[in-house]
Amino acid sequence: xxxxxxxxxxxxxxxxxxxxxxxxxxxxxxxxxCRETVKxxxxxxxxxxxxxxxxxxxxxxxxxxxxxxxxxxxxxxxYITPDTLRHSRLRLDEQLICAFTDRQPLSLGNxxxxxxxxxxxAAEPYSFLIESKEIRVGVFTDIGQVCDQLRFFFGxxxxxxxxxxxDEDMLQKGRYPWHLKNRIRGGxxxxxxxxxxxxxxxxxxxxxxxxxxxxxxxxxxxxxxVRSLFRSQSGHxxxxxASRYQELPLYAIAAGNPPQPATIxxxxxxxxx
Numbered sequence: 632x633x634x635x636x637x638x639x640x641x642x643x644x645x646x647x648x649x650x651x652x653x654x655x656x657x658x659x660x661x662x663x664x665c666r667e668t669v670k671x672x673x674x675x676x677x678x679x680x681x682x683x684x685x686x687x688x689x690x691x692x693x694x695x696x697x698x699x700x701x702x703x704x705x706x707x708x709x710y711i712t713p714d715t716l717r718h719s720r721l722r723l724d725e726q727l728i729c730a731f732t733d734r735q736p737l738s739l740g741n742x743x744x745x746x747x748x749x750x751x752x753a754a755e756p757y758s759f760l761i762e763s764k765e766i767r768v769g770v771f772t773d774i775g776q777v778c779d780q781l782r783f784f785f786g787x788x789x790x791x792x793x794x795x796x797x798d799e800d801m802l803q804k805g806r807y808p809w810h811l812k813n814r815i816r817g818g819x820x821x822x823x824x825x826x827x828x829x830x831x832x833x834x835x836x837x838x839x840x841x842x843x844x845x846x847x848x849x850x851x852x853x854x855x856x857v858r859s860l861f862r863s864q865s866g867h868x869x870x871x872x873a874s875r876y877q878e879l880p881l882y883a884i885a886a887g888n889p890p891q892p893a894t895i896x897x898x899x900x901x902x903x904x
Contacts, residue, residue: 632764633883636790639663639671641772641845642875646694648770648792650761651681655740658685659759659770662693665700671878679705683740684729687711688773689753690719702727710737710744714754733757734780747784750775752819760784766886769793772846775819777830786834790841790884792873793831795861796821797851805851821846824857832864841882845873 632652639647645662649672656677661668669679685707688694699721702709710729711719731737736745745760751773758771758781769784769791785791802812802823814820822830831842842865844857854872861870873879 632766633885634761634763634766634768634790635881636768636792636841636843636884637675637677637879637881638792638843638845638873639668639878640875641792641843641873642847642849643693644849644875645696646772646846647697649677650742650768650770651677652741652763654681655683655742656681657739657742657744657761658682659761660688660694661685661698661701662696664697665704668697668701675878675881677881682707683742684708684710686731686744686746686759687715687719688749688758688770689751689756690715691753691773694773695719695721699723710746712755712757715756718754731757745784747780749773749781750778750819752814758784760787764886766884768884774822775817777822777826782830782834785830786836788836789838789886790843790882791839792843792845793827794822794846795824795827795844795852795857796846797848798824798853798856801853802848802851807850815848815851821848824852824860828860828864831861831868835868838886839868841869841871841884843871843873843879847872847875849875 635651637649640663646660647663648659650657708727708729710731731746733748736743741763743762746757749756749758761768766789767787769788772794774794858872
């Protein structure tokens with residue numbers, strides 16, 4: 632038994648993460664257009680009909696841009712908190728809206744999803760741990776700081792999408808105005824490479840087979856830099872960088888199996904940056 636995971640896109644231009652078991656699947660966030668989401672899934676051989684629900688982490692546009700159309704067209708339930716829905720100004724079918732609360736696991740088909748609050752400058756921002764058949768995958772992006780909850784849930788993962796948004800030196804010397812630099816690094820913005828690496832080195836489980844470095848800044852980070860930083864200390868964990876331009880291949884996540892990419896549509900993973 633494996634879970635199949637991919638990032639359909641990861642970055643300030645759109646975020647969407649797929650976790651499935653071959654029969655059922657969930658999406659976390661819907662920051663791509665409906666057409667682009669389905670097109671990227673089809674390129675990977677994935678069926679939108681297997682998606683049972685969309686979980687929304689917060690109301691920023693790069694996480695909800697395609698949600699209205701995607702939910703409406705495919706009649707997909709949307710798990711979203713009341714404050715996030717209110718601040719998003721989305722017009723969703725009331726029959727498709729489902730609420731969740733902090734650290735209260737909910738069952739959905741073959742999956743158990745545990746949401747937990749994170750630090751970010753949004754109304755009610757959440758991260759998610761998705762579990763099926765004792766395999767656990769975390770989606771941990773848009774995080775201003777590492778907290779005890781993040782340490783705990785990260786330590787449960789067989790695979791994780793973990794934010795590594797910026798290199799401190801690149802942000803400091805970059806073109807952003809000071810108020811934006813301070814927002815990014817101020818505790819409710821984003822995780823730096825160093826913060827993400829420290830979490831990885833100190834709290835990863837012995838069975839963490841895959842780490843997908845996510846939500847990289849186009850201006851304040853470099854994929855080669857962060858990939859090299861993590862791979863030099865990765866041990867048995869496979870390190871990959873989620874692209875802000877196209878989907879990753881599908882990866883099979885299994886309890887106890889050696890880490891390996893499961894590329895369905897290509898024999899070799901494309902260079903994504």
